[in-house]
Amino acid sequence: MSAASCLLTEDQFLCSICQDVFTDPVAIPCGHNFCKTCITKHWNVNVPYQCPNCNKLFYTRPELQVNILISEMAAQFRQSAQHKASSSSSEQQAAKPGEVPCDVCTGTKLKALKSCLVCLDSYCETHMEPHLTRLGLKRHQLIDSVENLEGRMCTKHDKLLELFCKTDQMCVCMLCTVLDHKNHDVVPLKEEYEGKKTELGKTEAEIQQMIQKRRLKIQEIKHSVELSEEDAGREISDGVQIFTALKKSVERSQAELINTIKEKQRKTEKQAEGFIKELEQEISELKKRSTEVVQLSHSEDHLHLLQIFRTLNTAPPTKNWTGVRVSPPSYEGTVRRAVNQLEETLSKQMKNLFEAELKRVQKSAVDVTLDPDSANPWLILSDDGKQVKTGDVKKNLPNNPKRFDRCVCVLAKQSFSSGRFYYEVQVKEKTKWDLGVVRESINRKGKITLTPQKGCWTIWLRNENEYKAWADPPVLLSLKSQPEKVGVFVDYEESLVSFYDVKSAALIYSFTGCCFTEKLYPFFSPHPNDGGKNSAPLIISPVNHTE
Template sequence: MTSADSIKKMREIATCSICMNLMTHPVSIKCGHSYCHLCILDFYNKLRLMQPTLKILDCPLCRGPFDMKSLRHNRELENIIEVIEEMEKMDHEMVCEEHGEKLHLFCEEEGQLICWRCERAAQHKGHATALVEDVFQGYKEKLQCAVTKLSQLQEECVIQMLFVKTQIADWKELIEMQRQKVKSEFKNLQTFLHEEEKCYLWRLEKEEEQMLRRMRDSEAKVEQKSNELESHILKLEAKCQGSVQNLLQDVKQTLSKSLAVKLETPENIALEIHTTCNVSELYFDVKKALRCHQVSVTLDPSTAHSDLFLSEDRRQVTRGYSQENLESSSKRFTAFPCVLGSEGFTSGRHFFEVDVGEGTDWDLGVCRENVQRGTDMKQEPEFGFWTIRLCKENKYVALTSPLTSLHLSEQPLVVGVFIDYEAGLVSFYNMSTGSHIFTFPKASFSDTLLPFFQVYQHSPLFLPIPD
């Protein structure tokens, strides 16, 4: 390795990655990297302008965390830098690696520094060349113009960042106003409206998260572009402050990259809330609100226990004596007189009605598609069941663990079952009066949910056709 190569290698090690010059009063941080003392202070102050409470910073090179209290004066590196500067004074002019001659000429076609012997070589034959002193000022002015352009772009970038931050603040304020409005309107309503409130607030929160995610992505892109511009500017400024040879080295490529930089305008996201509800309409017609989500449910004969008989249209089920020669099915309930609906739910809000009439016993609700169907079946949410039951002597219970007693003022002749898949809610209503019966604690659904029915003697169940 030549003396010039050694000096170059040492300079690279001792160069500050912020200002791209030999370090002045070098300091080391927690991760071991070193920077000029003034550069790291300036880096800290710029970040504090955007985040006043910032205490922990990320290393510009490795992103390792550090605080300003961890700065340590690197005396050994400072001594090495002094040696480098002394060596460069002794050999301050770059020389041609091939011929060992001083690089006094600049080849316009190649955009390279060359010596007088390179000029006469075949590689540069016929090329326009000039003394470095003659072209230095012109290229320096071009580089300074590039710095000016990039600085203007960075200023625009800062304005765009402020715009995005303002959008985020305005959006969060609108969301909060809408949240307070929803809360105040639901405050004095009955249990049904309370459950509706939770559903709407959940959807509003999801909408807020989705919109904030879009705007924060936009903010991150602008911030990244700002950092790239700042780094580019620092490199160009360092090049302008360096030696003649350093400035002209690869200058055309540098200018080309600088002039190609463009700024994209961040997405202007409309701050419009889509999650809205008319509370007064819900309050005055609960049944109408539920039936907006009504689906047609029929019974699945391949799941029916052998004691159950289905009508031809598969909308009525009664319990009788065990049937022989039934078609074999892995879906069939074998231990208890149960049957499932054919229609499954994997997302959204759904409602169906069950005409229980004046039956003395019944179980109904929803269950996961993959529940146990033999003697191991346990009708609890933990095992994939969300159901309520009418026991003898008109006792109503929710099949939670332990059971939850339900005190109903009137006997329901038609029971409504409401599912909000994303919100994890299963609710039951007396459709004779439009009153709420019970809502299971919030669950997290991931499998298909199916309508579930357990049928007892002299208590047939009927599924009305939706209006």
């Protein structure tokens, strides 16, 4: 039996309910063991009957029989543990420098284990024994061994400091309460000790919370730097590709662009490194204070705790990091601004630049057809669903929820909720039109406001040459030529909607920072034919990729 039990660990002899060595262990049908009293009390309270370990249900209360083998092994384990504890306690050590020596030992001073607040002496294990066995001495208060027990006496009255004056926030003796601290709010030292210990626990929790917040802030800053690095890499790659196409005439500008982007990134990293260094310093200080608070909170020395409580109860000075952010630098338009600076000398190459950009977005071309179920009754759609114009007669069509009843517009059948897509629309010979994308939940009844706030990202033509982007407020567009074919490009993840003049390969306008939360549908409005002046149709054209 002894040899077998030596192979088992303490956890195998512990009841999971009382967390102590088994007493009258019983096994229930699922195989788990508990003290007979523990599982009986558990089932008296909890119905239906369930195993506290694996939660297996028993529809009838199992009969409990003491497992004799486990009971004997637990008893032997308990006896072995007690023997080891007894043997360990008998091994006394001589007091080392810095340790409290026994005041009673003669010759070699052994290490003191406890100090008596009544006798004002410290005792090793042997000389502490009378305080544990004699009735009169057992009433004395023992604490972990400390030096300078005389410091626990009132210097004025030579009495034990056993009370705390809350009025003057100091430890006092019994005579102090009658003389110097009469009518003050005085409580037993232990009562104030417990209160302060509770406050220390709260302080420790607050410090740990502050540490956790700063660790999360470090993660947030590092993540921001990673995103910034990705943006910088992507922007550098695009910049290199564009400026390489411009050959030697723009090599110097290419280098300047890269240096500008890298400098922004370096500044971002430097700022982040400064924040991280400052946060890590605060964490180091907080950890140090946390260790001191934990050590103090475990002290049984009432006076020591109260004397230094005020210095440790407050966290060291720290910075409020709530509003601190490392914002990745904006690269929006960086390449375009660099090219604009060279406009006087590179006007011929500018067309090549936009042609390259248009070529890239044309790779996202999709097939788009018009949805007759959404078309306003005044509209005429071609059989192939590629053309729409406004007729002179209103059709008698069912007013289904998808149909626009007042605005002469129509949506595509296709919707998009991720990725990129591109399509082209011929607007040649028209004097009025609206084009763009709208979210699925756009209002289709009554008057419609085509603004981003209403889920619409569109541009329009009025009076033959008045072009505007339906932003809030609308943006007047200055175009060098009237587009005959408009390309519409959407990047759902990048929250971007861009419009291009396909023939001149020029960017007309871009909506950035769009709020996409639903499916997006291509939107078309040919407007009334205006007595024939605006009778030409809008035509969804096949995309001819630039060679």
